[in-house]
Amino acid sequence: MSIRKLAVLLVLGGMAAIPALAHGPHSLESMAMPGATKTTSSSRATVSPAQxxxxxxxxxxxxxxxxxxxxVERFALQHEKLMHLIVVSDDLTFFDHLHPQYVGGGRFRVTANLPASGSYTAFADYLPQGGSPQVSALHLQAGxxxxxxxxxxxxxxxxxxxxxxxxxxxxxxxSIAPGRQTPLTFFIKDGNGNPVTDLQPYLGAMGHLVVIRQSxxxxxxxxxxxxPEDQGGHSMGAMAEMHHTHGERQQMAGMDQMAASxxxxxxxxxxxxxxPGPGTYRLWAQFQRNGKIITADYTIAV
Structure with a gap:
């Protein structure tokens, strides 16, 4: 199987998707019509229905x-899930972090709620067994x-x-510049201004950070x-790579981060x-405390 040519087809309401066809310089992908998909590989997909x-x-x-x-029949865990689905409105004012359930035959099922009429993008983040991480941008339309x-x-x-x-x-x-490793530190305080020291691991990590460039x-x-970084000062990108090849290390990574915290x-x-480049970025930082997910969002310029 060629992992570089993975295609993700999004099916809504049980209706099958149809592969997108390119039309010269104005392909469905480049025009971002509802249903078009762009991935980190050379794959393409469509959504049916997109409405x-x-x-x-x-x-x-x-x-x-x-x-x-x-x-694609087999997938590897990434932070305790086979797929993460990040859904945002195209103006980046709405955010949702979902975890589709694998039902076999290359299919994942999820329930989403798009709050208002408009255009949305869902980023499907998954790892085929034995392959490399994949991200697909699925364009949706509500109303x-x-x-x-x-x-x-x-x-x-x-x-x-x-x-x-x-x-x-x-x-x-x-330290903020395109292509340069940038440190980001979040300080969490309670209503009395005291540091919060009782965060809980969320999906095997002490936090999650989603960053999307406005486009x-x-x-x-x-x-x-x-x-987050582990106690040895390594980014979780390296930890995740180990997890991709050794799924059982995910729990150890979470324990390392608790020690680091x-x-x-x-x-x-x-x-x-x-x-990856200059622009305006939206950031969503997620943490867990007392069994509840905390989400804080920011806008920064790079």
Whole structure:
């Protein structure tokens, strides 16, 4: 099986998807029509139907095929799940992190709720067994009309309320540059201003960070998914690579991060990522405390 030519077909309501056809320089992929998909490999996919009902939970099937059109049968865990599905509105004001269930035959089932009419992109993040990580950008439409991509204004200050907590992003402006490893540290405090030291592992990590670059047409190249550093100062990208080949190490990674959090400044979680190019980025940092997921969002310029 050629992993580089994986194709992801998204099926909604049990209707089969049809491979996209390119038409010269204006392919469905480049035009980002509803149903078109762009992945980190050379694969393409379509969505059928691409039209969804806003404000109503709907079941979807994600169908993964290889370059020969055959279902991909086996997947490896990535942070305790076979697939992560990040759904955003194209103006990046809506965010949801879902985990489709594998039902066999290359198919994943998930229920999504697009809150309002407009255009959306769902990033399917998965790992075929024995292959390399794949990300597919699936373009969806809810109701009528499109979601205008209004220029985002970088946040200042970088402190956000998340429930009864305050999450502050510490960012060294001098270290932010495309293609350079950038440290990102989040400080979490309770309502009394005290550092929160009782975070719980979420999906095998002490936190998750999704980063998406604002673009007129969102593609897989605009998407980043990072995890905290371990106690040895390594990024979770390296830890995840070990996990890809040794699934049983995932639990160990979570334990390492708990130990690291005890050595770091109280109430802080640190990430490192590489921004692929200049632009305006939206960040969603997720943590778990008392069994509840905490999400804080930010806008920054690179």
């Amino acid at each position: 969804l009902k806003p404000g109503k939970p709907q079941a979807m099937l994600i169908f993964v095929r290889d370059g020969r059109g055959r279902p 009528s009309g499109s979601t205008a991509s209004v220029p985002l204004t970088p946040d200042s200050p970088l402190s956000k309320r998340a429930g009864d907590l305050t999450v502050t992003l510490k960012l060294d402006s001098g 007129p047409v969102l593609t897989a190249a605009d998407y980043l998914h990072a995890h 005890q050595k770091a400044e109280p109430g802080s979680v640190s990430f490192k990522t590489v921004f």
